[in-house]
Amino acid sequence: MDGPEIIVRFAPELHVFVSAARRAAEGARVRTDGSSTLGHLVESLGVPLTEVGRLVGDDAGELAPSYVPAAGDSIGVEAVVRPQALPGPARFLLDVHLGTLARRLRLLGVDAAYESTDIGDAALAAQSAREERVMLSRDRGLLHRRELWAGAYVYSHRPEEQLDDVLGRFAPPLAPWTRCVNCNGELRPASLDEVRDQLRAGTERSYDTFSLCTGCGRAYWRGAHQDALNDIVADVLRRYDMTGSQRG
Structure with missing residues (x-):
């Protein structure tokens, strides 16, 4: 890129997504192409927008993902606020790698659809949109897909920590022993x-x-x-x- 240079600061919670060179508290210098939106830029640096809260300019206040950065901008990228509000009921869709988490959510009465085979990112994103479900995944590429109704990165590989992550982030109502752990019925x-x-x-x-x-x-x-x-x-x-x- 040979456009204007800006400074981007990522919240510590987002450091898992960005290179070490871009984790400094004072921010990292990034050269843009002069036409891409701030949302596109953040994703190009590795952070899925599902994990982003407010985008804050030092001089302009809160910015929309559609904002096109200008030379000299200094922008903070915040993590989502927990618990995170959803536009509808807390309904989830889990990919093939999160079977244990799906069963534990169902055990607690949380609506958790789960694909036990790898149907591909496009099909999962389409199902998320069609059924208005939050896509839970450790696949960062999947969470970049525009078709998703909503999504969330699962930060741990340990099922007990994954469960805490989802409950703490979305605070879904709990009704233990009311769903089938086998099929979600x-x-x-x-x-x-x-x-x-x-x-x-x-x-x-x-x-x-x-x-x-x-x-x-x-x-x-x-x-x-x-x-x-x-x-x-x-x-x-x-x-x-x-x-x-x-x-x-």
Whole structure:
């Protein structure tokens, strides 16, 4: 680029996306082409706009992503404010690499669609737009796609940290044990007769409360095999209330 030179400062939370040379507190000097928008420039430097909060010029105040930087501009790029407001219900779409996170969100009653095969970035972005779901991914390229209804980068590779990240960022309402961890369908109360053919030997004598998934028909009951799931739910509810907000 041989256009005007500007200074760009990235919030520390965004340093994971940019090179070490552009992480200085005083900012990095960047030469633009003179016609690209500020949003395009930020993305070209590695930061998906899904992760960007306010864009603030030292002299001009808050700037729109459509602003075209001019020579001498000094611009701060802030991270999204948490909890982040969404234009609709907190509904999520997770890519093929986030299966454990999808199951844990469903366990908490959060609407989390999940693609267990790699259907490609274009198809995922189209599904996000069609179903108005927040695309959760560790694929930065996917989060650059314009078709997305909304998106968020998942910062950790550890499922327990991923769950905290999503709950802390979006504060979705929690309703544990109301969704199928297998298909995301809603659960309804069921009688013993309705689920008998799915029970293991002895289960019908030990348990009397059952649920069925309205989507795939899978039966659920509170059994000893669910101790680990009970622990996950209990831990989350100690730290978040049922609205998904973090406890003080």
